[in-house]
Amino acid sequence: MTEDSKTYAYFLGCITPNRFPGIEASTKKILKGFEIETKEMVGASCCPAPGVFGSFDMHTWLPIAARNLAIAEEMDLDIVVSCNGCYGSLQEADHLLKEHPKLREETNEILGKFGREFKGTTTVSHIIVVLHDVIGLDRIKEQIKKPMNDVNVAVHYGCHFLKPREVRGHGSSETPYILEDLMKVTGAKIPEYKDKLMCCGAGGGNRTADSVQSLEWMRQKLVSAIESGCDCMVHPCAFCHLQLDRGQTEMEQAFGIFFNFPILFATQFMGLALGLSQEEVGLDKQTTTIPEKILK
Amino acid sequence: MGTLYEDIVARGGEVFGEEHMETLRECVQCGKCTGSCPSGRNTALRTRTLFQMALVDLREEIFNSPELWFCTTCYTCYERCPKGVKTTDIIRTIRNLAAREGHMSVPHRMIGVYVLKTGHAVPIGPDQMKLREAVGLESQPPTTQKHKDQLEQVQTIFRETGYDAMIDFNWDAMTLKGMEKKGGKK
Numbered sequence: 179m180t181e182d183s184k185t186y187a188y189f190l191g192c193i194t195p196n197r198f199p200g201i202e203a204s205t206k207k208i209l210k211g212f213e214i215e216t217k218e219m220v221g222a223s224c225c226p227a228p229g230v231f232g233s234f235d236m237h238t239w240l241p242i243a244a245r246n247l248a249i250a251e252e253m254d255l256d257i258v259v260s261c262n263g264c265y266g267s268l269q270e271a272d273h274l275l276k277e278h279p280k281l282r283e284e285t286n287e288i289l290g291k292f293g294r295e296f297k298g299t300t301t302v303s304h305i306i307v308v309l310h311d312v313i314g315l316d317r318i319k320e321q322i323k324k325p326m327n328d329v330n331v332a333v334h335y336g337c338h339f340l341k342p343r344e345v346r347g348h349g350s351s352e353t354p355y356i357l358e359d360l361m362k363v364t365g366a367k368i369p370e371y372k373d374k375l376m377c378c379g380a381g382g383g384n385r386t387a388d389s390v391q392s393l394e395w396m397r398q399k400l401v402s403a404i405e406s407g408c409d410c411m412v413h414p415c416a417f418c419h420l421q422l423d424r425g426q427t428e429m430e431q432a433f434g435i436f437f438n439f440p441i442l443f444a445t446q447f448m449g450l451a452l453g454l455s456q457e458e459v460g461l462d463k464q465t466t467t468i469p470e471k472i473l474k
Numbered sequence: 475m476g477t478l479y480e481d482i483v484a485r486g487g488e489v490f491g492e493e494h495m496e497t498l499r500e501c502v503q504c505g506k507c508t509g510s511c512p513s514g515r516n517t518a519l520r521t522r523t524l525f526q527m528a529l530v531d532l533r534e535e536i537f538n539s540p541e542l543w544f545c546t547t548c549y550t551c552y553e554r555c556p557k558g559v560k561t562t563d564i565i566r567t568i569r570n571l572a573a574r575e576g577h578m579s580v581p582h583r584m585i586g587v588y589v590l591k592t593g594h595a596v597p598i599g600p601d602q603m604k605l606r607e608a609v610g611l612e613s614q615p616p617t618t619q620k621h622k623d624q625l626e627q628v629q630t631i632f633r634e635t636g637y638d639a640m641i642d643f644n645w646d647a648m649t650l651k652g653m654e655k656k657g658g659k660k
């Protein structure tokens with residue numbers, strides 16, 4: 179990625195555009211506000227989900243991911259994503275194809291059937307990395323319109339943003355800092371909580387394999403955040419959003435309790451702090467309700 | 475077909491490199507993976523046991539255990555293993571082998587159906603199009619679900635790798651074989 183690169187190919191994936199468009203809208207609006215352009219990737223597909231398709235057939239997972247990478251290469255742009263699944267998939271595929279020439283050859287044989295090729299000329303970034311490293315904390319701080327001083331945020335990373343660290347490169351997965359830094363510039367407090375580093379329970383086909391067990395896993399995580407006095411959970415993953423937000427309705431059906439614990443994607447929370455309305459970031463149309471304290 | 479260990483190294487090796495997969499041999503059965511596993515907190519998945527079973531070639535036992543599918547690929551054990559065993563990639567490879575040998579549940583096979591039909595594991599419907607409009611976006615993103623010629627490329631990949639046959643896909647009905655009429659659950 180070049181230093182002055184100000185345009186990204188925005189890889190949408192499935193859940194961002196097809197379930198929680200507020201994540202897409204808030205991402206685009208924030209980037210635009212900081213003069214970063216996003217371009218649509220025409221013909222992009224499912225990333226495909228790394229723990230799901232990667233579990234069923236790596237040999238199918240890889241060319242589908244490579245095809246998505248090739249679309250961005252044809253646009254001559256680096257990729258930005260708003261889901262850990264997409265990040266995990268595309269970055270891992272990019273890494274593997276750049277490391278293993280034979281694998282690249284085999285993959286390109288398949289992509290060649292429809293005239294595409296993986297060349298290795300793009301990189302895969304995540305929206306919270308763009309916020310943290312490209313825009314920078316200082317510039318964000320200057321633009322905060324609604325400080326979140328009295329809000330206690332439970333930070334949830336999900337899994338594939340940090341791990342495996344040898345591919346992701348964001349330092350230790352046990353002591354992460356990027357989301358914390360971003361929350362701090364809004365003025366929010368970030369209490370520690372017991373299950374902070376725990377997975378949401380949905381990945382790897384687990385949600386499909388046994389939904390009640392997967393919800394119980396999530397329930398434990400939410401309880402630990404609530405017990406630590408957190409007002410909401412902020413995370414960087416559209417797939418976690420599906421589990422953590424929509425999953426609270428399913429939890430009600432399965433266990434008869436509705437937590438209504440507010441779940442916000444990082445750019446939704448940041449969008450509010452930067453002065454966007456709850457309607458503009460799509461928070462009025464999800465399962466959990468956002469309290470006045472956060473909306474103000 | 476070799477031993478399960480040999481098959482893991484061969485199959486996973488094609489993607490990750492054989493050295494990556496051979497780390498399985500380094501497992502000293504310390505149990506740190508099991509102790510780290512958020513799934514094992516709630517399920518019968520015992521990560522250490524899984525690797526022991528793989529090393530002593532209990533192929534059918536592993537392939538038939540529901541716990542194999544309770545790993546979310548969270549990579550906690552991968553990060554913490556003191557011997558550098560590439561745990562999560564080994565688990566994914568065992569699942570790949572199990573899937574190729576017919577051990578794949580109907581709901582898991584259905585995910586492939588959605589991608590074959592739309593290019594998305596989670597496709598869009600009319601209600602979600604309204605949600606998009608409400609936040610000022612085009613009603614449908616310009617992805618494979620909108621562009622059929624692009625979707626055909628994804629379908630070509632499935633044919634090339636034999637994923638369609640693996641899940642028993644009926645191209646005429648665009649669903650799993652045996653579900654042609656209901657097109658839904660078992």
Ligand code: SF4
Nearest residue numbers: 501502504505507555
């Ligand atoms: S942590 Fe590593 S060495 Fe220890 S049992 Fe698990 S895989 Fe084996």
Ligand code: SF4
Nearest residue numbers: 511545546548549551
């Ligand atoms: S990657 Fe799977 S086996 Fe390892 S800790 Fe996570 S859920 Fe458990």
